[in-house]
Amino acid sequence: MAARRMLIIGGDAAGMSAASQARRLKRPEELEILAFERSAFTSYSACGIPYWVGGVVDGPDALVARTAAEHRARGIDLRMHTEVTAIDTAAQRVRVHDREGGERWEGYDDLVVATGARPLRPDIPGIDAPGVHGVQNLDDGRALHDALGKDAEGLRAVVVGAGYIGVEMAEALVNRGCRVTVLEQAEQPMSTLDPDMGRIVHEAMCGLGIHTVTGAEVTEVLTGDDGRVAGVRTREEEYPADLVVLGLGVRPETRLAREAGLPLGASGGLLTDLAMRVRGEENIWAGGDCVEVLDLVSGRTRHIALGTHANKHGQVIGSNVGGGYATFPGVVGTAVSKVCDLEIARTGLLEAQARQAGLDFVTVTIESTSRAGYYPGARPMTVKMLAERRTGRLLGVQIVGREGAGKRVDVAAVALTAGMTVEQMTALDLGYAPPFSPVWDPVLVAARKATGAVAADVRTR
Incomplete structure (x- = not known):
């Protein structure tokens, strides 16, 4: 046979x-x-x-x-x-x-x-000029790596797009000593976050020395007499560039x-x-x-x-x-990234996605720290949580902070997969010691606040 x-x-x-x-x-x-x-x-x-x-x-x-x-x-x-x-x-x-x-x-x-x-490539003049780089595969990575050379100090780099790829490439170019400008068409970077959380990322990126311009629609890649990239034009301004990196998603x-x-x-x-x-x-x-x-x-x-x-x-x-049996049940939309020392994470639904799904919800946002406040190295973090009205079912979590912030989203990812309510989350037996967490982990602080918001909403109806 x-x-x-x-x-x-x-x-x-x-x-x-x-x-x-x-x-x-x-x-x-x-x-x-x-x-x-x-x-x-x-x-x-x-x-x-x-x-x-x-x-x-x-x-x-x-x-x-x-x-x-x-x-x-x-x-x-x-x-x-x-x-x-x-x-x-x-x-x-x-x-x-x-x-x-x-x-x-x-x-x-x-x-x-x-x-x-x-990868998305806008259909604009100059997009295929030498010096414009995508980052979809290893050949792309090698071309960009070679273009930077051994000494990229002072090179002017423009990153088009401020999603995961864009912010990670901005970090890479900053690490190589480039002067980096990020152009994002949306009102805030990281469209995978709600705008209020994206605003925190925007402020942090600017604080890291990354010139981040929002509401910037790129209309043309400018070239010099040699045909190579020389800058990027938006509807409002021109930005000089020795190289351009596309981070517009896929x-x-x-x-x-x-x-x-x-x-x-x-x-x-x-x-x-x-x-x-x-x-x-x-x-x-x-x-x-x-x-x-x-x-x-x-x-x-x-x-x-x-x-x-x-x-x-x-x-x-x-x-x-191969003759066996397996299934892939689905996802909850978990992702984590960083730009320099800023950690960015999300899981579940954003506000806009929850509305599109026909869900009614409450939101809460809390400020906490990665460790006990008195322990050396404690860093601030912001946690936003969405919960379904009446039922209190967890719908989504977004976290922005420094060291120790990003991977906390995994707790929320497990809770989402299990279909837990925010009230059930408050009883989770998470690990605690001052070097790792406050007595109440930031995710649980958000769950407590969300539980209160759900209860208050029920009382007012």
């Missing part, structure tokens, strides 16, 4: 996790695994690029979890520099274009779509899926069931940054591009293709 063939489009987190898990369950004579990756790298950490550029970690090799040769040694036929250009679901085959220029069709029994996401890379007629959600991501099987298809699976996932708080699907999810999707797909 011939082996089944598992064909994978995309050789990064989701695709190669699926391949590795399936290989653990099935021998090569039972399951042939063929994977195509169009770039020069596989199984790498794109999240590490800002820290490589900033000189904190080595790269690119240090950011590769497993090389192509290591995958092949485990019985996975991984073809690098090879792009899939079409999916024919009726014939169960894909069209492949290799680096030698050849094209051919490859059949499959099970297809895994792990095409990732594409969208699902689902062109192949769309052309093949596979179902897409509101954000353009592939829609799957809990087993990560594409809806309406028996033998097509999808995972990673190209899919939408269920938000356990709102009950709606969302696109969230994170390596943590991609690796879990791959594990689920590999288990199912």
Whole structure:
């Protein structure tokens, strides 16, 4: 009996996790695994690029979890520099274009779509000029790293966009000695936070020496006589630049899926069931940054591009293709980042997302410290909490502060996943000692205040 063939489009987190898990369950004579990756790298950490550029970690090799040769040694036929250009679901085959220029069709029994996401690039004059850098993959990271050279002191760098990628790249460039300007179209940086919490980030970034301009719509990348980038123009002003970094976020890379007629959600991501099987298809699976996932708080699907999810999707797909059974139940939207010593975290819903989901809620914001106030090194932090009216169900938490702030969001993430109320959270038995926390952890202080707000709201109705 011939082996089944598992064909994978995309050789990064989701695709190669699926391949590795399936290989653990099935021998090569039972399951042939063929994977195509169009770039020069596989199984790498794109999240590490800002820290490589900033000189904190080595790269690119240090950011590769497993090389192509290591995958092949485990019985996975991984073809690098090879792009899939079409999916024919009726014939169960894909069209492949290799680096030698050849094209051919490859059949499959099970297809895994792990095409990732594409960075947003505004359609404006000069956007493709030399000196304009994206940071989506290791090739991008190497180009920016090389452009900075050994001595970047005093270089003028403009970062377009102040989401996670933008603020992390701003930190990297500050660490390299650049004079950094961040341009953000929204009213505050970090649109993954509510505007009032984004304002705290804005003030902190300016205090760190990062010139952060909000309400700034970029209309053109200016170039010099040599054709290289010379500055950035917004509707109000021009900013000189020796290099420009794009940090505008990403969208699902689902062109192949769309052309093949596979179902897409509101954000353009592939829609799957809990087993990560594409809806309406028996033998097509999808995972990673190209899919939408269920938000356990709102009950709606969302696109969230994170390596943590991609690796879990791959594990689920590999288990199912390999003859086992696994599901991915959904997410609560947890993310954490930092810019210099400022830590930024969120989980659950923002106010706008809660309204879009039709939820009625109360909000509270508290100020606390990372340790007992009398203990050396205690740093301030701000915690904002959303709770559903009447029920008191936790809906979301945002935290901005210094050392010890960011990872506190994990407590809230667990509470959200468990469907806890803010009152139930106040009884959580969290670890306490003065070097680690006040007697009442800041998250629990917020939960207490939210409990009071829910109770007061009920009394007034």
